[in-house]
Each structure stands twice: as structure tokens, then as C-alpha cells.
Amino acid sequence: MRxxxxxxxxxxxxxxxxxxxxxxxxxxxxxxxxxxxxxxGNLLFSLFVRGVLLGGTLALGAVGVTLVFAVLKMANxxxxxxxxxxAYLGLIxxxxxxxxxxxxxxxxxxxxxxxxxxxxxxxGLVAFGLDRVAFRPxxxxxxxxxxxxMAALGLAFGIRSLVYIFWGADFTxxxxxxxxxxxxLFAGVRVRPDQLFILGLAVxxxxxxxxxxxxxxxxxxxRATADNPDLARVSGIxxxxxxxxxxxIGGGLAAAGxxxxxxxxxxxxxxxxxxxxxxxxxxILGTIGNAYGAMAGAFVIGIVWQMSSAFIxxxxxxxxxxxxxxxVLLVRPEGLFGKRR
Amino acid sequence: MTPVVLAKSVLLGVPLWLFVSSLxxxxxxxxxxxVSIAAxxxxxxxxxTLIPTGILSYMTTFILMASIYGVLSLGLNVQWxxxxxxxxxIAAFFAIGAFTSALVTTVKPTGFxxxxxxxxxxxxxxxxxxxxAAGLMAGVLAWLIGKPTLRLRDDYLAIAxxxxxxxxxxxxxxxRWLANGPQPxxxxxxxxxxLAGNGCSWLPGFVNDFFAPLTPRDYPFVYxxxxxxxxxxxxxxxxxxxxxxxxxxxxxxxxxxxxAAMNGKDVAAFRMQSFVVGAVIMGIGGALYAHYVVAIDxxxxxxxxxxxxxxxxxxxxxxxxxxxxxxxxxVVWGIWSGTSFVVDLLRPTxxxxxxxxxxxxxxxRFFLISLLMLFIVxxxxxGILREEKVVSLDRDxx
Numbered sequence: 001m002r003x004x005x006x007x008x009x010x011x012x013x014x015x016x017x018x019x020x021x022x023x024x025x026x027x028x029x030x031x032x033x034x035x036x037x038x039x040x041g042n043l044l045f046s047l048f049v050r051g052v053l054l055g056g057t058l059a060l061g062a063v064g065v066t067l068v069f070a071v072l073k074m075a076n077x078x079x080x081x082x083x084x085x086x087a088y089l090g091l092i093x094x095x096x097x098x099x100x101x102x103x104x105x106x107x108x109x110x111x112x113x114x115x116x117x118x119x120x121x122x123x124g125l126v127a128f129g130l131d132r133v134a135f136r137p138x139x140x141x142x143x144x145x146x147x148x149x150m151a152a153l154g155l156a157f158g159i160r161s162l163v164y165i166f167w168g169a170d171f172t173x174x175x176x177x178x179x180x181x182x183x184x185l186f187a188g189v190r191v192r193p194d195q196l197f198i199l200g201l202a203v204x205x206x207x208x209x210x211x212x213x214x215x216x217x218x219x220x221x222x223r224a225t226a227d228n229p230d231l232a233r234v235s236g237i238x239x240x241x242x243x244x245x246x247x248x249i250g251g252g253l254a255a256a257g258x259x260x261x262x263x264x265x266x267x268x269x270x271x272x273x274x275x276x277x278x279x280x281x282x283x284i285l286g287t288i289g290n291a292y293g294a295m296a297g298a299f300v301i302g303i304v305w306q307m308s309s310a311f312i313x314x315x316x317x318x319x320x321x322x323x324x325x326x327x328v329l330l331v332r333p334e335g336l337f338g339k340r341r
Numbered sequence: 342m343t344p345v346v347l348a349k350s351v352l353l354g355v356p357l358w359l360f361v362s363s364l365x366x367x368x369x370x371x372x373x374x375x376v377s378i379a380a381x382x383x384x385x386x387x388x389x390t391l392i393p394t395g396i397l398s399y400m401t402t403f404i405l406m407a408s409i410y411g412v413l414s415l416g417l418n419v420q421w422x423x424x425x426x427x428x429x430x431i432a433a434f435f436a437i438g439a440f441t442s443a444l445v446t447t448v449k450p451t452g453f454x455x456x457x458x459x460x461x462x463x464x465x466x467x468x469x470x471x472x473x474a475a476g477l478m479a480g481v482l483a484w485l486i487g488k489p490t491l492r493l494r495d496d497y498l499a500i501a502x503x504x505x506x507x508x509x510x511x512x513x514x515x516x517r518w519l520a521n522g523p524q525p526x527x528x529x530x531x532x533x534x535x536l537a538g539n540g541c542s543w544l545p546g547f548v549n550d551f552f553a554p555l556t557p558r559d560y561p562f563v564y565x566x567x568x569x570x571x572x573x574x575x576x577x578x579x580x581x582x583x584x585x586x587x588x589x590x591x592x593x594x595x596x597x598x599x600x601a602a603m604n605g606k607d608v609a610a611f612r613m614q615s616f617v618v619g620a621v622i623m624g625i626g627g628a629l630y631a632h633y634v635v636a637i638d639x640x641x642x643x644x645x646x647x648x649x650x651x652x653x654x655x656x657x658x659x660x661x662x663x664x665x666x667x668x669x670x671x672v673v674w675g676i677w678s679g680t681s682f683v684v685d686l687l688r689p690t691x692x693x694x695x696x697x698x699x700x701x702x703x704x705x706r707f708f709l710i711s712l713l714m715l716f717i718v719x720x721x722x723x724g725i726l727r728e729e730k731v732v733s734l735d736r737d738x739x
Binding site: 075134138147149151154155158273274284316318322326 | 427429493499500501504505514515645649656697698700701704707710711712714718722
């Protein structure tokens with residue numbers, strides 16, 4: 001097939017290898033820029049580590065977004081606010097339980113773990129309930145995709161308003177006033193023990209999702225539905241059950257992500273809305289509908305976000321995620337793992 | 342009939358005149374306008390004489406704010422209602438318009454004041470230049486964001502517009518040199534404020550004499566006339582555009598992209614034009630807002646106020662119907678202001694439930710608005726006014 005030079009150029013810069021090269025170049029550019037600015041390699045490395053930690057939390061949210069996208073073919077703009085909801089429901093449980101001593105070396109006590117175990121399935125059910133109320137009627141009348149997005153937006157602002165009503169607009173912590181000292185991990189990289197716990201738990205959950213998708217019947221059914229809903233239905237797959245599990249997993253992981261983000265940083269009513277951009281950036285980078293792609297994308301976004309803070313005002317962190325997303329849309333809109341159309 | 346009543350009635354008559362004339366359909370146009378001016382001023386006279394001053398000014402500011410939101414809602418209607426572009430970053434264009442007009446019309450402070458208000462520049466140009474500049478900047482921003490995203494599927498545009506809205510807000514929050522950072526940018530001039538003050542040098546003496554009884558407190562009466570005129574012009578231009586071949590292609594792109602393309606229409610170009618035109622109108626709406634509130638900061642362009650409310654307005658009023666867009670702005674702004682009364686009345690009850698609750702009143706209102714949004718999407722997606730069947734033949738020209 002003869003290609004015009006422009007098309008060939010497009011092919012080349014649009015190939016996955018080129019994307020990895022670009023990502024690598026971005027990292028090299030960061031290191032060089034650090035040399036020029038006279039930043040220590042140590043600082044850069046610890047930002048990298050922090051980016052990995054953040055990536056773990058983002059991955060939990062991004063998997064849900066991408067699964068819902070794959071199975072239900074809709075962009076769930078309420079996903080960030082499900083994270084917020086999870087974080088704040090966790091706060092209720094932590095506040096209700098009698099305070100125990102912190103589980104050294106971590107800053108949290110047993111209450112947080114109890115809250116985690118309660119809230120994760122609960123938000124999964126809430127997500128499914130919201131689907132029943134808002135999205136199922138739309139599916140039933142075969143509404144345009146945009147209507148789903150509008151409904152999701154309504155839910156997102158509804159959840160956020162509830163959080164504002166019950167907890168106010170200020171930020172808060174699971175354990176206000178408790179010291180959260182950082183320890184030296186190695187080579188001058190300082191992290192809080194909590195953050196290692198967060199990354200560990202995130203990795204466990206990600207492996208859990210992997211096993212669920214690859215090894216269980218429902219996982220197989222989900223992948224089949226994602227691939228071709230009509231074919232899945234005629235093959236006797238119970239679509240209702242697939243949808244139930246999609247929301248249970250998506251909502252549960254969102255709650256987990258929200259609680260862990262709240263433990264790591266702070267709880268704010270806007271946290272979920274602010275995380276929405278990095279989440280979608282991860283999902284688009286890792287190809288919409290691809291769960292593993294979303295995880296990979298989340299780590300890339302987390303690392304770029306943190307490392308960029310060495311050079312520019314950290315307030316622009318999620319702006320950076322947005323710029324990465326725009327770049328991906330320009331160069332390779334189908335993401336790292338997508339097939340060219 | 343005191344002079345002050347007369348002056349207020351004439352000003353308040355402007356929005357009423359335009360409202361009545363857009364309801365009437367008979368010809369010739371001069372007779373229609375004569376009738377509607379008479380009707381408008383008569384109703385305004387009745388309102389000014391019968392309604393107590395406090396309630397009257399409240400109603401005036403209500404019409405004023407609802408009209409500004411009407412402009413924003415019309416802008417969204419071009420993008421979503423007629424072309425199906427899913428822009429959930431209205432706040433970006435709203436904010437760009439507001440800040441652009443503010444920077445163009447204010448004068449950069451010097452000396453002592455400069456330490457309080459920093460801004461990149463201040464051109465001190467008149468209001469209408471500010472409006473045009475606001476539209477221009479919003480259009481440029483739309484072009485920049487539309488370029489990479491409009492050719493992709495709708496969800497990408499949606500998320501990209503969320504992103505641009507957040508980015509614009511972050512810039513105006515963090516860049517002190519640009520528009521006074523997190524502090525409000527103050528002293529945005531109010532157009533024709535001299536009319537409710539010492540008189541305008543650019544107006545003939547008898548006009549100034551006529552409006553002389555107005556005090557600066559009556560300024561909303563002046564501005565409501567200006568905003569209503571802008572809203573009317575935007576409305577008329579859009580009605581004309583939507584009945585033109587251009588408008589027909591937009592709707593074709595919305596309904597059946599493939600067949601529009603098959604008929605030789607450059608779909609991407611039309612989507613871009615619609616996106617830019619809508620953004621220009623939003624920018625103008627932002628400028629109108631800035632000149633009313635006088636001091637603006639990034640907090641005014643929060644996604645709740647800056648985007649979500651406008652979506653609810655358009656969805657409720659009726660997407661794809663310019664009258665619906667304006668009606669929705671008035672209805673939703675009415676609900677929004679009305680619930681504020683209800684929440685105020687419920688203050689003691691709320692305080693009894695929890696001492697924190699009364700101060701969180703606005704969020705209760707937002708919760709109601711999001712329920713309204715869900716209700717519209719689920720039960721009445723076409724809104725109050727359905728999309729009209731439009732033919733490209735303009736009724737006025739026929």
C-alpha cells in the first residue's frame with residue numbers, strides 16, 4: 001500500500017513504540033531539565049517514587065471508569081464523586097468507632113481498616129443502585145450517549161452537594177491532628193509508612209481485579225460483553241449480572257481509591273471532581289475499555305504529575321494530567337494499547 | 342407620576358418591549374415594535390408605580406441576572422442544541438470573557454493601588470470593545486481546544502472541556518500578575534453608569550435631564566436595559582442563522598453526520614464553526630457578568646455555577662430552541678433564587694437539626710438543582726419547549 005508522506009508520518013508517530021519513545025523522552029527531558037535547574041537527582045527520584053504511590057490510587061479509580069466504559073459504553077463523569085463518597089462514608093465509620101491506638105508504624109488504627117471493609121462493598125452497591133435509578137431507564141429507551149453523560153453529571157453534582165451538606169466545604173482528615181512522620185526509605189527518599197500501605201493495598205486490589213477478570217466466569221463474561229455486547233447476549237451471558245458486577249467492582253474500587261487518597265492527602269468535597277481529569281487522562285492514555293491499560297496509564301499520569309511539580313507551580317498538577325491527555329488525543333487518540341482504525 | 346418613576350419605567354420598558362416584540366409575529370415590523378414599545382412601557386409604568394421599591398429592584402436584578410444567563414444558555418444552545426457538541430466546560434469561556442473584558446476596560450492601577458491590584462494590562466477602553474474582545478478571546482480558546490478534540494468521539498470533547506475549564510480557573514487562581522491571582526480583580530467599570538449619576542457627556546442634554554432623578558442605587562435599571570438589548574441581538578442573530586442554510590447543515594451534522602458528509606458538507610468545519618460561535622456568545626455573556634458584579638475572581642467560575650446551572654437551564658427550557666434556552670434561564674434562575682428564600686425561611690428548622698446546616702443552605706439548593714437535572718434527563722429530555730420545526734425561509738423576509 002502506497003502512503004502519502006503525511007500519512008506515513010502519522011503512522012510512525014501514532015505507533016505504540018513511538019508512544020513509548022515519547023514517554024521515555026519526556027522522562028529524559030525531565031532529568032535534563034533538573035540538571036539545568038540544578039535540582040538534585042534525589043529530589044527527582046523521590047518525586048518519582050511519590051508519583052508511583054499516587055499512580056496506585058489513581059489506578060483504582062481508572063479501572064472503574066474504563067470497565068464502565070467497556071461494558072456500558074458510557075463515560076461515567078460521576079466516578080470521581082463516587083471516590084469522594086467512599087472517602088466520606090469511611091469518615092463516618094472512623095468517627096463512630098471507638099478510637100484505638102495507631103497501628104505503628106502507620107498513622108491509622110483498626111477503625112480505618114474496618115471502615116475500608118465496610119465502605120468498599122457499600123459504595124459498590126450504591127453505584128449499582130444509582131445505575132438502576134439513572135442509567136437503566138436510559139438504556140431501556142436507547143437514549144443517546146450524551147444523555148448518559150448528562151445523568152452522570154447530575155449524579156456527580158448531587159453527590160458533591162450531599163457531601164457539602166453533611167460535612168461542609170472545608171478539608172478534613174481521618175485522624176485530625178495526628179502526626180504523620182515520614183521515614184527514610186532508601187537513598188534519601190522519604191515516604192510515610194501510610195503511603196507504602198496505600199501502594200501495597202492498591203497493588204493487592206489491582207491483582208485481585210486481574211484475577212477476577214482472567215480467572216473467573218464473571219470476569220470472562222465481562223470481557224466478552226465489553227468486546228461485543230450483542231454477541232455476548234446471544235451466547236447466553238446474563239447481561240444484567242455483568243452490569244451488576246461492573247458497578248460493584250467499579251464502585252468498590254472507586255471507594256477504595258477515595259479512602260486511600262483521603263488517607264494519603266486529605267478529604268475534600270472537590271477531591272473526586274479534581275481527580276476526574278487524571279482518571280480520564282489515564283483511561284484515554286491506556287486505551288478506553290482496557291483495564292490493564294488504565295492501570296498503566298494511571299502510573300504514567302501519577303509520575304508525570306508529581307515530577308512536574310519540581311519545575312512548575314504544583315497547583316497545576318492536574319493541569320499537567322490534562323496536557324498529557326491532549327497530547328495523547330493529538331498523536332494517538334486510541335491510546336497505548338488500542339488498535340489503529 | 343414623578344420624574345423618577347418615568348425614568349425607571351422607560352429603562353425597565355426595554356426588556357419588556359423586547360420580550361413582547363419577540364412574542365408578536367405580525368407585520369409590518371415597525372407597527373409590531375410600536376405596539377410592543379407601548380405595551381412594554383405601559384407594563385413597566387404599572388410595575389414601577391404599583392410594586393414597592395425594594396421588591397422592584399429585586400425583580401430588576403432578577404431579570405438582569407436571568408438575561409445574562411440567557412446569553413450563556415443561548416451560546417450553549419448553538420453548540421449542544423443545534424450541533425450536538427457536548428461542552429461541559431462552559432465556565433472556561435465564561436471566565437475568559439469576563440476577565441478579558443475586565444482587563445480591556447479597566448485602567449492598570451498605579452502607585453499605591455498597584456500593590457493591591459496587579460493585572461497584566463488595563464486598556465481603559467469602552468464597554469463595547471470589552472464585549473467584542475471577550476467574544477474574540479473565547480472564540481480563540483474554543484478554536485484551540487476544538488482543534489484536537491472535535492474530530493474525536495463526543496466523550497473526548499466533554500472531558501477536554503472539563504479540563505480546559507479547570508485549567509482556566511487554575512490560571513486565574515494562581516497567576517497574580519495576570520488578573521490579581523486569588524484576590525478579586527476590582528473596579529470593573531459599569532457601562533453608562535453616568536446615566537444613574539451625574540449625567541453622560543456623550544448624550545444630549547434632554548436625555549440626561551430625563552434620567553437625572555436616578556441615583557447610583559438605581560443603576561440596575563440602566564444595566565438591565567443594556568443586557569436585554571444584547572440578549573435580544575444575540576437571539577435575533579441566532580434565529581436568523583439557524584434558519585439559514587448554515588443552521589440547516591448544523592442540524593444535519595447533529596442528526597446524521599454521515600449523510601451530511603455524504604452530501605458534501607465539511608462536517609469538521611461546521612462542528613468547529615458551531616463550537617466557536619457558541620463560545621463567542623458565552624464570552625460575551627461572561628463580559629456582561631463581569632460588568633455587573635464589578636469585582637470578579639476565579640471562584641465565580643466554579644463548575645457548579647459556571648457550567649452545571651447553565652446546562653440545567655438549557656435542558657429544562659428545551660435544547661434546540663432559542664426561546665427555550667432563554668425561558669430555561671429565567672425558570673432555573675427563578676428556582677435558584679426562590680429556593681434561597683425557602684432555605685432562609687427554613688433556617689430555624691435547619692439550625693435545630695444541626696448548627697452547621699443553615700450556613701450550608703446553597704448546597705441544599707444545589708442538591709435540588711441536580712435532582713432537577715436528573716428528572717429532566719429521565720422524564721423530559723426535550724425540555725419545556727420542544728425544538729421547533731424550522732424552515733430556512735425567514736418569516737420576516739417572506
